[in-house]
Amino acid sequence: NANAEVEVSTKGGLKVSSGDYKFEAGGRIMYDYNRSELNGEVDEDDINLRRGRIYVKGNVSKNWAFKSQFNIDGSGIEDAYLRYTGWGKGATVTIGNQKMPFGLEELTSSKDISVLERSAITERYAVGRAEGVQLSGKGGKSTYGIGIFTDNEKDSEIGFAARYTFAPLKTDTSVFHLGVAYKDIDESSALGLETAFSSGPFHIQAEYVDGEEGAADDLSGYYVQAGYILTGETRPYKDGAFKRVAPKGKAGAWEMVARFEDGDGNHSDIELGDDDASAYTLGVNYYAHKNVKIGVNYTDGESNTSDDDGSEFRVRFQLTF
Amino acid sequence: NANAEVEVSTKGGLKVSSGDYKFEAGGRIMYDYNRSELNGEVDEDDINLRRGRIYVKGNVSKNWAFKSQFNIDGSGIEDAYLRYTGWGKGATVTIGNQKMPFGLEELTSSKDISVLERSAITERYAVGRAEGVQLSGKGGKSTYGIGIFTDNEKDSEIGFAARYTFAPLKTDTSVFHLGVAYKDIDESSALGLETAFSSGPFHIQAEYVDGEEGAADDLSGYYVQAGYILTGETRPYKDGAFKRVAPKGKAGAWEMVARFEDGDGNHSDIELGDDDASAYTLGVNYYAHKNVKIGVNYTDGESNTSDDDGSEFRVRFQLTF
Amino acid sequence: NANAEVEVSTKGGLKVSSGDYKFEAGGRIMYDYNRSELNGEVDEDDINLRRGRIYVKGNVSKNWAFKSQFNIDGSGIEDAYLRYTGWGKGATVTIGNQKMPFGLEELTSSKDISVLERSAITERYAVGRAEGVQLSGKGGKSTYGIGIFTDNEKDSEIGFAARYTFAPLKTDTSVFHLGVAYKDIDESSALGLETAFSSGPFHIQAEYVDGEEGAADDLSGYYVQAGYILTGETRPYKDGAFKRVAPKGKAGAWEMVARFEDGDGNHSDIELGDDDASAYTLGVNYYAHKNVKIGVNYTDGESNTSDDDGSEFRVRFQLTF
16 A cells, blocks of 8 residues: 555665555666677677666556566667466466577576576577466466567567476575476477486586477577586576576676587587587586676587588677676 | 565566555567558458567666566567656656657557457558656646657657646546647648547547658648447547456456558558548457456558559457466 | 674665675666758657666675666667675776776767767767676776677677876876777777876867778877866766766756867768768857756867858756666
8 A cells, every 4th residue: 555665775786665555666788799600700799788688567456567678779669568476376367479489498597597598499489578467376386478479570470388397406505397288379389398407606508309390390409508507506496497696795606508509409609500419518607796797608609401600719708787 | 665565466467565665567469461462452461469468567766766678579669667656646757768748549558459350540640659757747637747758769859748637527437538649750740739538438539640751741630430349348548548348247357449641641451551541440349357368359441542452351369467 | 794784775776785795776867959960951859768778787696796788679788787896995806798998988988978968079980888807907097908898799700909108297187188098899900099088077088099900000199078067067077088967056056168189080960970070169068967967069060071061959857876
């Protein structure tokens, strides 16, 4: 009610709450230097704003929440949804532009992924954000999401997606995650399998996707990623996805990460496009602070169908507020 | 001054004030499902973000206020103005992108209209927002606005618009509104007549427009709209326009609404374009909360000049913060 | 830390701080009427939003700051950077979209310049904002900035810019400023020399640029600007650039300003394009309040290579929050 005490806080962004009401503002800035080569010739050599976003979100009543997130370069919306939470955590309804429930790596925020760019299967098969209506929830060790979606940018028909995750092991310093998802939208259907294991500073995660696109069936690919945090922190896990490392000490945290991927997917970061290819990535992340990360990645891959080979070197400066 | 007490509040958006200074942030999210047919064939069948906006507004001194409102999809500004209020409520000067003073339905915010989409005459003859300078004010039972405007999107010449409203009856639960407006911009001139009556849960409103566009004169159209709030609330009225229903009870408020329209106008929602047509609309609004509305409309119409008939079914989820 | 006291203030925009953390929001609205003529014939006659921007900025830790500033019309970003301040004021690192260190007039905010539009040499040779990495700092009477930049809009190669300023005289009511800068980006290199002197209500400033663009060398131009504040205020100066006048009295402040410019440059405001031309500008600024300015300018110029002459009359309403 109007007499509720108002609480205001900032850690770079803004949070204001008063009884059932809440207003938050924040965002992210990611600046990259990337240099990619195809068959030894430089294709890209660039400094650019990889993501520049601002969001506002909040609660307009006990049962209704919202989020609006947009790109500051004018390229459009990310999130724009209203959410009904009146049935509790087991059954939340989200209406509008939101992430489709498909893919561990996709549903881990770009602020929180360990490798700078997502894997080729995620880039190709996970739609990311779309307009639709989703029922989602969590309870015990499980989370689920199921919804209908349409990708207006592609003028698509209405499709659907569903995902279920289960974490038989979950403590403050360890987790064992299993997930399965299916989606069918834009004449592209896919089955995704996820697993991840984390214990103290070590984590490993893998996803496999079996997809069909139009007449082309029997597409498939996978990635395996492993990381180790030299300074001893544990990669946080919450509600079926990972969060980024929060350094314990003032000197920040250091993380080593490696990924191997193989099969169909969108390998355009290393200039191999939608080819069937295999690639490995090595990376180092320095978390100067919970909200500041500097990452360096090197990816090298080769086509499984031609003699093409491609590589990318990428450095990222990331600040979240 | 700098020592003034700071007051902070949120009801989803944000308000901060300190002496003469004020900062506010808020916005709206409207998600629609709409399906339209022309002569029995489906033309649109879509989920889309109808409006996604964020605004900031405030006061930088006792006499100067501002508002910046933009679309989060990158499609541009809505409001962007500065306002001088030093002469009191009787004479306010507004400079910049703002609504032109023409049309009861147009000057009622899209957050507050009873039928989901505005009538064909409003869509065609009311310019909505344009760049210009307006003198406006209120006193006793009257409001007025007069200004010069240019529609830069259309690369238009400078035009003008003026509106006067009078409410001979105005109590907490009833109002009788009369309005007249004239505008001449973009080689389109129009005279608009408005009337509305509200008593307790019932309201009726009507507008008639007589317009000329280029060489085509003798264009005209009208609508009549009536509504009844089943849960007993009264539709608020303030300064020559209506506001949306605020539910009294925790169960929300229910409103039935009907509209009949006939004549020239922009009937594109039912796929009849700028044809001379007649149409009726039936609708139900559920106000879950002051800031959350779910509305359902059905519109059916037919051309007065051909055999074409069109219809639209529309559902809206609306959240304001 | 989380227990730090939270301070909230507004003077139209918003400032919230808590220990090392800070969040600020603000912006600017500039509405112009401009009418330009070429050889006596009207070329532009327009009301338009000259600048409509919103920014958020803040600190996410003791050592890391950020700023995101965008145009509300969807035309893209202005600032988008993260900044490391851990080495003190003598050596700050800024990563991302930011102003290149070149030009006194360019590095004076558009909110703070005395003539409504910047001079022809600034419009042509100063890049303004670009993506890059800059090391900058201040100490004693000096400031410096040096960085590498790329102008992605022009798909440019990586270039660099550097600037040094020195203020041998600096008191509350007077300053003597000297500056030198060099940049080489987009096949356009330029040497810039700056000087300014301010004493009480009077100021004079001048810049000279010697540039080369592609094969065309020996380009050069300059401007000299002088201003006098009738109400006695002094134009503020800070860190190598000017700030706008803050009126002492409730009646506001009045400033007279004149500029003469000659040589190569971008003279498109007076419809002479990149011609070699000379022009003078007379202007009056009324500062109704620290955050509200109304300015009127008249510029008249003629080509040094043809018989063309051009002029512009411009009125600006400016509000900052």
